[in-house]
Amino acid sequence: MNRQTNRFAPHPTLGGGRIDRSSPIGFSFDGQRYSGYAGDTLASALLANDVHLVGRSFKYHRPRGILGLGAEEPNALIQLARGNRSEPNLRATQIELFDGLDAASQNRWPSLKYDVGAVNSALHRLFPAGFYYKTFMWPASMWMTYEEVIRNAAGLGKAPEGPDPDRYEHMHAHPDVLIVGAGPAGLAAALAAGRTGARVVLADEQAEFGGSLLCEDDIAIDGKPAADWVAAVVAELASMPEVTLLPRTCVHGYYDHNYLLAAERVTDHIGAVVPNTPRQRLWKIRARQVVLATGMLERPLVFRDNDRPGIMLSTAARGYAVRYGVAAGRKPLIVTGHDDGYRTALAYAARGAQVVAVVDLRPEPKGPLVEAVRQKGIDILAGYSATGAFGGHRVEGVDVAVMTPDGSGLARATRRIGCDLVAMCGGFNPTVHLFSQSRGKLRWDDGLDAFVPDRIHDPVGAPQASVGGAAGTQTITAAVKDGIKAGLEAARATGSTARQPAAPKVEEPGSGEHRTLWVLPSEKPVGHQGKHFVDFQNDVTAADLGLAAREGYRSIEHVKRYTTTGMGTDQGKTSNINALGIVAATLGTDIPSVGTTTFRPPYTPTTIGVYGGRNIGKLFDPVRTTAMDAWHRANGAKFEHVGQWMRPWYYPKAGETMRQAVDRECLAARNAVGILDASTLGKIDVRGKDAAEFLNRAYTNAWLKLGIGKCRYGLMLKDSGFVMDDGVTTRLAEDHFHMTTTTGGAAAVLGHLEEHLQTEWPDLEVYLTSVTEQWAVASICGPKCRDLLAELCDDIDLANEAFPFMSMKEGTVAGIPARVFRISFTGELSFEINVPRRYGSALWNALMAAGEKHGITPYGTESMHVLRAERGFVIVGQETDGSVTPTDLGMDWIVSKTKTDFIGKRGLSRPDLMLSDRKQLVGLLTEDPTEVLPEGAQIVAQLKPQPPMVMLGHVTSSYYSANCGRSIAMALIKGGHGRKGETLSVPLAGKTVRVTVTDPIFFDPEGSRRDG
Amino acid sequence: MQLVPCPWCGPRDDAEFHYGAEAHVARPSVPADCSDAEWEAYLYLRRNTKGPFAERWNHAHGCRRWFNVIRDTYTHEVLASYKPGEAKPDIGETDRAQKDA
């Protein structure tokens, strides 16, 4: 195990950082064992072990080190864990260290140090801006091949191959005030809001609250170190019952009306599965008020070969030293245009590092921080450029030279300064991602050289405030003050009347003017020597951006897509503004004219599992089962999905094929007794004094005079005139009907009827209730079914005269209260027995037991389809597709000619619906009676050797019918009603089947079997 | 992710609702009197307004009631919510004639 050679010794007054040196932690990186401490991130632990080389770049495979401290990291992308728990593209700067952590670098082969892809770097002239577009566009047919090669070479980590074994959960929160970010501004806002008693959620992506205050040792609040103030505030917040503290929770999406998504890493930092605990939790937050306290992100400086490992953001270098006690280098060089860089120099100097120099872009830096550095005897190179970096797997030195006053070139020759760390400060960007996601408008601030929030998108529907660094505030004093104000105002907007608490007294170093240079000058222009990286993750250089601008790209949105800058998994957190600056400078315009980019959720990459939550596998979609489901399963049924229902498809006996089983079932249904679980049919209870009038409007036929206890088949249209659903409806009382719908159409029919009742005919007094789940239904049919029912039912006269077709009787079946309907979907004598769902299983068992001597045979949906097709009954959704009229189906008989109106009547008289050559329903008989046509097959009159041919229509239903002793089919064919007797062709792969057009009825055309 | 105010239940997440497109498109009281063009317009022609727009919503996973909302289709700002049969509030919804002119 390697020793932590780069750990600073604890400082007598500044301390040793926020790590626990008494808790060592073992971990591995690329198979090598290391140790760190509790409180470390993977990045800080690697740096403590002097590991700077952590990845290879995307395009050129250049060696890369750690650039940042948190979410902004573009280089240090890590594949964590193995097997199906493996996760790619995690940022080492955000991974909390735990015992046994198993990390691997990405985008290298065969190893990080000896990477074959680095040859790309030598061939860099082949990879200019728009490289992918220019190289791989022609021929288009080769694109798939190119893409595969590119992806293999580029490869940002590997997705696991199996399903994610971890559990994720969703939580809903409705706070008065959501505060995003627990730095100085966010903590102050939370405290002010929390003290009013308002319901507050405070979320921060980091494990520990405090934000930048954890990374500074030159700030005192109320006379104590900032960390003490943080601890006191967090303790007070934790004691408030209405305040929810969410550390390790990244608010990453801001949607309409203050709806935000946050992902909480519940057990990731433990590195083990914790019983009864999800790995991550998705918070769905609807907040009345939102306070964005998301801070700032530092910009890198763009200079030659600024990507060498050991070159990092100044605040990152300081954060590693102060927060983690890690020397990111022992001989740091600072390159800065801001006073903030001097704080890094001071932090390293205080801990005993040898700060080799501060290279300052400003010709005359002044102020307390500059003075403090000068007093330490550190060399300040004012008005200098860092013209280029040296080193391979680690930076070894930087060339510097005095610039011309305008910063565009060099005034003198360069000289080289040796160093092992470069801390660069190119300025600060308010973290406006969430503000922008909420559609807020940004404003370019010339004083800050950054975009700041300007106008909130929807102050009424989505009230919010940005405070602290996120609003461009530059001091902790102002951040805390503004935070208190925003927190209080947000709480007041939700009804609190509390007064504003006093702001604590903050002592912090003063800061002077800064200087922004988008590219630091070298001896040669960009593109002529080395590389000036802007987007580290996607390997986009200043030269690429200049080329795009010269090639005519004007909008930053186009430049982004052409060069791919800002399009990596980091969404350009460190690169977007530098890219804008370079493009604007090349075009000779200002940044606002080039535009800003659109930020989209998520703020940081988020694992897909957390969005799925528990809604996966069996919980993805509900499965509906009937009361007889257990019997079907116990008796070997094969099932099919019908909507959300699981219905028995057929019941094969040992050794039977599906065809054999279906033939047996169909024969039994016509020769003995068949039994079908019909519970899934949609059932709607229709009640009210206008119920009959309503049905009269909803169906095509007449309903006013239907007698009590009588059933009627109804066809339901949309107002367009097209068939929507069908079913049998029964009158239970003067003002009470029992409607049935198709299994799949039940919800849509209820919605359709409710819509008309509520929005078109509110004057009708009708109440609709779904009762699908309340009834279990066994449908028995066949010549023996009356005998069977008679054995189980002694209170209904089952004789044909007493209980005629299309009527309903109430009584008891097998001692169970039942509604028995004499309706038939097979053409056989048939009874549909409806009982309360809880008796469904008992009813079924009684029928099966009593039916045994009659040869009772359960049949599934496949046989049901065959049996109804034998009699030419349509199935809505099989014979219809939303463009079929009753006339097309040959069902004119059910469309009332006398009713003045019903839904669909006017639609039916539209000219195109009355054409004679519409596709119409017919039967088809194949020449070879054993040939079963595939459903969906196209039908032609004139056969050609190959397509295209004029297609007349298609097969809608096709089966082998054991009762007919041959195959049967139904089809929709152009002008089909006039083609009876014609011979047509069905071209199939490898053969053509000849068919004769017939009436769509194949068995018992007289309907003689209905009454038994 | 919008917050839709149901006149019966109060503001609820839009996942609970079905969207019902343009409001105040009444079914002609005597469809037989409609020309083909008028019937086609009733069936299929709807405005695609950018800005305040009167539209129908159904609280499908709540009270199952239909109601009307005036909502800005660009900003998503909800300007009014009212029950069927109630008059459309006059709050600057883009006038059809004005828009078509």
Ligand SMILES: [Zn+2]
């Ligand atoms: Zn409601």
